Amino acid sequence: MQRRDFLKTAGIGALAAGIAAPALAAAPAMKWRMASSFPKSLDTIYGAAEVLAKRVAELTDGRFEIRVFAGGELVPAFGVLDAVQQNTVECGHTASYYYYGKNKALALESTWPFGLNTRQMTAWLYEGGGMALLRELFAEYNLVHFPGGSTGAQMGGWFRKEIKSLADLQGLKIRIPGFGAEIFSRLGAVPQSLPGGEIYPALERGAIDAAEWTVPYDDEKLGFQKVAKYYYAPGWWETGTHLVFYVNKAQWEALPPPYQAAFTVAAQEAHLLMLAAYDAKNPPALQRLLQNGAELRRFPDDVLLKAYDVAQQIYAEESAQNPTFKALYESMRTFQQRSDVWWNVAESPMANFMQAVRRRK
8 A cells, every 4th residue: 555545554544634524523432452562661662652642633623532551560571462352452553673583574673683773764654655564464463553763773782791792701691582582692691581660670680691671761761870880882683663553454444534643643643742852851861871871882893793693694594484574675775775775875974074073172
């Protein structure tokens, strides 16, 4: 389904013009529950679900209400996909790479190591055929998906000791999901899967040696700098991480068209506002972290180069045995290669020049 057809089907134009008002008046009052994978303390990432719920209510004159529940309140943080698929809740807000174990193709909806940046990912979704491909994938799980925010490029995480070479990864216990976990495992580390609320105590008691979460603003809230002072970049496994809203397919199809339109508009707004919030909040948060003792480090070149090579090997292996993964990955990779030509002409050189000028001052 192309972008124009998708928007037309959703009824966004009609709603914006007020044409849907009579249908809205005739629609029944409805209440949904949304299960989040995130704690309320992470106001920006959890807040995207609240933005959606608030806007849906506003756009439907309060007739369509969605109540948001934090991770663990209704279902486990990593149980959102199952809960929505099974209609335990009507909708959810999560990250698809949490369900990497079900199908590695799911992780591509969030991010993939050395993959698309946030703007490229959004462009692929809305202009590169990505929405149609992903809708086919999620239909297999009885889900309809909507982009649900983006953190932008993430940091490389918190480490209790410095990483000076590949050798320092041997036996390292690190909290990390998805493809990143598989790559770290092949590099000799021991990946762990933990929800956000369990990371700090695990680091504090030494159950893990390192952990990645998201970006400076959220990392500061969770206090990682108090128990692991080395803060690494770049987050090569999360180059432009997207969150997602899941809706149970049967519930979506039963939803009155004006409510479908309201949900679609609200999801797009939440997606945009999350990225804007992080782009505004991360710079001062990073400055505060560094002022309070965090030590910024860059991953050594041998780690980055080896991780890149291992990632390509994993993609080739998965493509050979998973047709769905192959179709998605090839579409995204082709889009990335074409997009990178433009970024190398304008975006990246301009950013690099401005950084160089600032270092002269």
